[in-house]
Amino acid sequence: MLVATEYEDPTADLVITELNRRRVPVLRFDPGRDFPDSCVLTARLSPDGWGGQLHVGERTADPGSIRSLYHRRPSTYTPNRDDQAARFIAQENRRGLGGILSSLPGCLYLSHPQAIAxxxxxPAQLAVAIREGLSVPTTLITSDPAEAKSFVSEQPTIYKPMHAGAYDIDREPAGIWASSVDPGKVDDAVRHCAHLFQAQVxxxxxxxxxxxxxxxxxxxxxxxxxxxxxxxxxxxxxxxxxxxxxxxxxxxxxxxxxxxxxxxxxxxxxxxxxxxxxxxxxxxxxxxxxxxxxxxxxxxxxxxxxxxxxxxx
Incomplete structure (x- = not known):
């Protein structure tokens, strides 16, 4: 069993501890950070799918025998320097090792990395929620300041980001929480990107x-x-x-x-x-x-x- 996550992940630690208690073999690693320095991959394609060896430190797993993969929160494949060769290497690592980990034969994924992506x-979530009959607040996604101001003026409204990415304030990590919108503060800055506005429940x-x-x-x-x-x-x-x-x-x-x-x-x-x-x-x-x-x-x-x-x- 593989657990792909970052080095410090107390949530994954809980699961690994429970699996260890059950004597389930677990190999934990961070693909984006460990490969290729402390992780070596050799994969061969056969009619049964990918097999071979994945070495992480002193431990080894056969991709063809991995029964499940817990894709928790691994690091992204990023260049270790800002030049063309490093960017090429990072992309090859993502498509190579990442591609193998995404196509393990007979593996249960929790969840598949491409499904997570x-x-x-x-917007796709909201459309599926509506289709499945869930109640969804009236929603507007726009880059038009006039449309945004009109929507916000019609009912109490919140704004929230569509991606919880890294954000710093004065070099300190911060979160952008959902917050109420004052119609008087909706201005031309809306043009800079797509914004998600929802009626406040x-x-x-x-x-x-x-x-x-x-x-x-x-x-x-x-x-x-x-x-x-x-x-x-x-x-x-x-x-x-x-x-x-x-x-x-x-x-x-x-x-x-x-x-x-x-x-x-x-x-x-x-x-x-x-x-x-x-x-x-x-x-x-x-x-x-x-x-x-x-x-x-x-x-x-x-x-x-x-x-x-x-x-x-």
Missing amino acids: RAEYK PKVFNVRAVVVGERIFCARITSPPGVIDWRAEYRNLTYEPIQCPDDMRRTLVRFLAHFGLNFGAFDFAVTTDERWWFLECNANGQWAWLEDAAGLPITTAIADLLENGENNA
């Missing part, structure tokens, strides 16, 4: 639903009054487990199946009428803190799926 596009609490295969674990997240994005108030949140409605369970499983995913961390806003409003799905979202905070056995579910290649609901 497809699911990262929020009058929520009473949030739900994070973590789906592992077909097993679903939900936590109610209650934040202080007036807080739009609960991620900005971690120290002031309360958690409790909550049941997922049966029709919602089926919908979430279908949603993941559309993208070919075996994992998803869904975020919902819940209103007084108990209506769950879909906000987004993170195909590789965080979940470890919820295990203790809400008593959700997510580590066990992930280990079950990786070990057995099936759901043990």
Whole structure:
């Protein structure tokens, strides 16, 4: 079994510890950082698919015998210097080792890296959510300042980025949280890129639903009054487990199946009428803190799926 993630990943550590307890052989590495310095690949194609050897330090795995791969949060394949040769090497590594890891015969992926990449596009998520019958706030994606101002003037509105990339303020890492939009502050800067605006849902609490295969674990997240994005108030949140409605369970499983995913961390806003409003799905979202905070056995579910290649609901 392979676990592909960055060097310091306490979430992956939980799963690896559980797999070690079960005596399941695990090889952990960071493809984008380890290859080719401390990782050597030899892969040969046969009618049965790719086989050969993947050496990481003193450990070796046969790509043709890998039963499952936990694609957690590995580093990207990046050049180690700014020149044409280094950029070429990085791209060859991504397509070479990355291509092998994406085409392992008989391997269960949690989840497949290409499926994760497809699911990262929020416009695609929202379209699938609507198709599957989920409630989705009225949404506008635009680079037109006039359209943005008109939309924001029609109802209470929030803005949120479509990608949670790295962002620094005064050389310190920061997050761009969902926030309310003042119509008077919508200006010509909207022209610089696509912006996502949504009608603000009058929520009473949030739900994070973590789906592992077909097993679903939900936590109610209650934040202080007036807080739009609960991620900005971690120290002031309360958690409790909550049941997922049966029709919602089926919908979430279908949603993941559309993208070919075996994992998803869904975020919902819940209103007084108990209506769950879909906000987004993170195909590789965080979940470890919820295990203790809400008593959700997510580590066990992930280990079950990786070990057995099936759901043990």
